[in-house]
Amino acid sequence: MIVRILILQRLYDLSDERVMEELQVTLAYMWFISINPDEELPDKSLLSKFRTLRLKETNLDDIITEIVRQCIEKGIISEESDISVDLTHIEANTIKKDSERVFYVGICSRCYDLINISSSSRG
Secondary structure, eight states: OHHHHHHHHHHTTOOHHHHHHHHHHOHHHHHHTTOOTTSOOOOTHHHHHIIIIIITTOOHHHHHHHHHHHHHHTTSSOTTOOOOOOOOOOOOSSOOSSSOOOOOOHHHHHHHHHHHHHHHHHO
């Protein structure tokens, strides 16, 4: 769960405090980290402790690189595969708090880069 929270934090450029606030109200975030709305979230200090005590010198990019490497190794992702991302934006009938909302797909482009790096290092 903590790694998933760190991925959300990285994707949306959120502080520890802000990501935990967003997790309390954003159902998509709750689904991503596999909790129900009635479940209690970990304390925000746990993120910092996890980074310093468990990850130590490892960063999120290292984790994503390892995940992609294992997916290639197990055949889940093929080195010859093309990644296709649908960036269609559909206007919702909601009240907007911001003047404009931007959909960020950094993780997809990062995974694509990691796949290319992995396949070029093998060749």
